[in-house]
Amino acid sequence: MNKPERPNSYRSLPDADGHFGLFGGRYVAETLMPLILDLEKAYREAKADPAFKAQMDDLMKNFVGRPSPLYFAERLTGHFGGAKIYLKREELNHTGAHKINNCIGQILLAQRMGKKRIIAETGAGQHGVATATVAARFGLECVIFMGETDIERQKPNVFRMNLLGARVVPVQSGARTLKDAMNEALRDWVTNVDSTYYLIGTVAGPHPYPELVRDFQSVIGIETREQMLAAEGRLPDTLVACVGGGSNAIGLFHPFLDDESVAMTAVEAAGRGIETGQHAASISAGSLGVLHGNRTYLLQDDDGQITEAHSISAGLDYPGVGPEHGYLNDVGRVQYVSATDREALDAFQLCCQLEGIIPALESSHALAHVAKVAPALPRDHLIVVNLSGRGDKDIFTVADALGAKI
Amino acid sequence: MTTTPGRIERRFAELRAEGRAAFVSFITAGDPNLEQSEAILAGLPGAGVDIIELGMPFTDPMADGPAIQAAGLRALASGQTLRKTLGMVERFRGTDNDTPIVLMGYYNPIYKYGVDAFLSDAVQAGVDGLIVVDLPAEEDAELCEPAVAAGIRFIRLLTPTTDDKRLERVIANCSGFLYYVSVTGITGAAQGAQDAVGAARKRFAAKSDLPVVVGFGIRTADAVAEIAAVADGAVVGSAIVDRIAKNLGPSGGLTDGGVRDVLGFVADLASGVRRAEQPLAAGGAR
Numbered sequence: 001m002n003k004p005e006r007p008n009s010y011r012s013l014p015d016a017d018g019h020f021g022l023f024g025g026r027y028v029a030e031t032l033m034p035l036i037l038d039l040e041k042a043y044r045e046a047k048a049d050p051a052f053k054a055q056m057d058d059l060m061k062n063f064v065g066r067p068s069p070l071y072f073a074e075r076l077t078g079h080f081g082g083a084k085i086y087l088k089r090e091e092l093n094h095t096g097a098h099k100i101n102n103c104i105g106q107i108l109l110a111q112r113m114g115k116k117r118i119i120a121e122t123g124a125g126q127h128g129v130a131t132a133t134v135a136a137r138f139g140l141e142c143v144i145f146m147g148e149t150d151i152e153r154q155k156p157n158v159f160r161m162n163l164l165g166a167r168v169v170p171v172q173s174g175a176r177t178l179k180d181a182m183n184e185a186l187r188d189w190v191t192n193v194d195s196t197y198y199l200i201g202t203v204a205g206p207h208p209y210p211e212l213v214r215d216f217q218s219v220i221g222i223e224t225r226e227q228m229l230a231a232e233g234r235l236p237d238t239l240v241a242c243v244g245g246g247s248n249a250i251g252l253f254h255p256f257l258d259d260e261s262v263a264m265t266a267v268e269a270a271g272r273g274i275e276t277g278q279h280a281a282s283i284s285a286g287s288l289g290v291l292h293g294n295r296t297y298l299l300q301d302d303d304g305q306i307t308e309a310h311s312i313s314a315g316l317d318y319p320g321v322g323p324e325h326g327y328l329n330d331v332g333r334v335q336y337v338s339a340t341d342r343e344a345l346d347a348f349q350l351c352c353q354l355e356g357i358i359p360a361l362e363s364s365h366a367l368a369h370v371a372k373v374a375p376a377l378p379r380d381h382l383i384v385v386n387l388s389g390r391g392d393k394d395i396f397t398v399a400d401a402l403g404a405k406i
Numbered sequence: 407m408t409t410t411p412g413r414i415e416r417r418f419a420e421l422r423a424e425g426r427a428a429f430v431s432f433i434t435a436g437d438p439n440l441e442q443s444e445a446i447l448a449g450l451p452g453a454g455v456d457i458i459e460l461g462m463p464f465t466d467p468m469a470d471g472p473a474i475q476a477a478g479l480r481a482l483a484s485g486q487t488l489r490k491t492l493g494m495v496e497r498f499r500g501t502d503n504d505t506p507i508v509l510m511g512y513y514n515p516i517y518k519y520g521v522d523a524f525l526s527d528a529v530q531a532g533v534d535g536l537i538v539v540d541l542p543a544e545e546d547a548e549l550c551e552p553a554v555a556a557g558i559r560f561i562r563l564l565t566p567t568t569d570d571k572r573l574e575r576v577i578a579n580c581s582g583f584l585y586y587v588s589v590t591g592i593t594g595a596a597q598g599a600q601d602a603v604g605a606a607r608k609r610f611a612a613k614s615d616l617p618v619v620v621g622f623g624i625r626t627a628d629a630v631a632e633i634a635a636v637a638d639g640a641v642v643g644s645a646i647v648d649r650i651a652k653n654l655g656p657s658g659g660l661t662d663g664g665v666r667d668v669l670g671f672v673a674d675l676a677s678g679v680r681r682a683e684q685p686l687a688a689g690g691a692r
């Protein structure tokens with residue numbers, strides 16, 4: 001494929017129709033079209049309204065607990081003996097992951113739009129918990145779609161959602177994971193158009209979702225920038241984040257996209273190994289297609305049928321990726337690599353033992369990449385890893401993988 | 407739009423002369439397998455079907471209910487592909503050169519096939535129209551415009567959320583007929599009320615000369631008759647697909663007599679358009 005031209009700014013997209021170059025768009029049923037046009041309008045109005053920003057800032061500070069620290073990981077740094085490693089501590093947010101940042105923004109939009117019922121899809125359950133949390137906080141009905149396979153491997157989060165008053169609907173189609181949950185959420189939305197707000201959990205879906213989710217997550221990169229300047233007096237050299245749909249990665253990256261000195265690496269889930277076909281690496285090993293409202297890289301067969309993703313981490317177990325990531329890959333601004341289940345498990349344990357932090361299995365993929373590159377980098381090379389979530393939800397999966405009984 | 411009349415236009419002209427609405431049936435290509443699906447397809451015109459919608463199976467049918475989801479999975483499990491679906495149409499044309507066939511599905515398999523290659527093979531096979539659920543007017547450059555240029559009608563779904571503001575844009579590049587989804591929801595949902603359907607029909611007639619066909623949730627001959635009284639056509643999908651499912655044997659294929667049972671059911675549904683009041687008898691805008 002031809003490499004798209006280098007733009008003046010990487011931060012000016014999407015265009016008015018929601019395209020990031022070839023990627024993105026609005027591939028939805030006609031029933032939903034008026035809804036996403038309304039959402040776009042509501043979002044533009046909110047962005048221009050100082051009251052919206054004030055409300056958002058207040059909730060981010062007092063409800064979520066922001067800013068999240070940028071923490072110097074001294075022992076990981078010493079262990080690898082190379083680059084200086086900082087962790088952006090999104091796992092310390094209320095509900096334990098970056099997902100809440102986006103949920104705060106969208107619940108305020110839903111409220112502005114007068115919606116009474118919130119639906120969402122979830123994989124790891126982190127987005128489901130974050131959605132249930134904001135729905136409870138604002139007194140809105142909440143229904144979460146979750147694949148049966150994921151319900152099985154993320155039981156603590158299912159119970160959390162129930163405690164928060166959400167109804168968790170088990171999805172039985174396909175491989176019963178995140179993709180199928182998203183299909184079912186879209187089916188619900190087409191049916192309940194008047195009452196319902198669809199709170200998408202990542203930078204996927206039809207325009208304007210990839211844009212607005214990115215904007216709400218950009219707080220991660222904006223804070224990191226200030227914090228790194230305060231700590232080191234300069235910008236970081238490399239940013240590393242895991243990618244499922246890509247919201248924690250784009251949130252960290254986006255504010256730095258036009259800083260040429262800052263390299264960025266996004267880590268996809270290689271599952272049992274790319275060569276086995278059992279992975280979730282849609283950029284590294286997928287091809288262009290259209291699913292869930294946008295054009296992007298997908299795991300699919302020659303007939304355009306979507307194939308099942310695999311990852312030990314439910315949050316990365318999705319056969320697509322946000323359209324802006326497809327674009328950033330094609331223009332060469334962000335490097336996309338992958339880490340296997342095994343590598344993530346190793347990094348998970350290392351982080352527990354050396355830093356006293358139990359990371360989410362998703363975030364462990366980013367740590368796994370750091371383990372590969374940090375040793376060879378000079379000691380003054382500053383790496384920021386997005387610690388997108390905490391791993392308490394994953395202890396059963398990890399115990400299983402390690403052959404431990406709890 | 408001025409195009410040379412194709413099978414769809416000729417069919418509606420005939421029906422107008424007969425003074426009745428069209429009976430439109432939906433089945434998923436390759437459900438439950440290529441051979442039996444082809445046998446059903448071949449029998450549809452004889453069972454009274456005026457226009458055939460043939461579903462192109464997709465792993466992620468976001469706008470379909472359980473019945474059509476299951477049909478798609480049966481077809482895919484038996485090895486159906488878009489190429490095989492075009493093959494079915496081509497063989498059908500060997501014996502029937504009059505019944506319009508509209509392919510219905512989602513964009514990704516077509517995109518993967520390649521839009522140009524797909525359109526040229528579809529024309530070759532004798533496909534008359536396309537309904538692609540996840541291509542709204544905003545994405546017309548993708549497939550709608552090239553399809554129309556290739557002589558294939560692009561039929562769009564209109565829904566209760568399609569307000570007057572959008573209507574013009576949605577109808578602008580539409581050809582063949584308008585497909586009114588009478589409820590907000592997925593296939594197999596409840597049927598829209600007859601008077602609401604009639605009102606919508608009038609709203610569209612003010613903007614377009616295209617026939618209006620109504621679908622989603624129509625399950626019986628009586629319901630077909632009811633809709634046929636206020637529209638130019640009635641579509642039945644999930645109910646037929648459910649009938650296929652009811653005839654499945656332990657091997658996954660239809661049991662003996664299954665094809666006949668499905669076609670008998672279709673014939674009963676089709677009788678609905680033949681006993682309906684003449685649609686828009688008072689001279690609606692045609």
Ligand SMILES: Cc1ncc(COP(=O)(O)O)c(C=O)c1O
Nearest residue numbers: 126244245246247248315362389
């Ligand atoms: C902790 C954590 N990190 C990352 C992800 C992946 O999502 P995204 O790529 O949108 O950040 C998830 C998704 O559930 C998650 O829970």
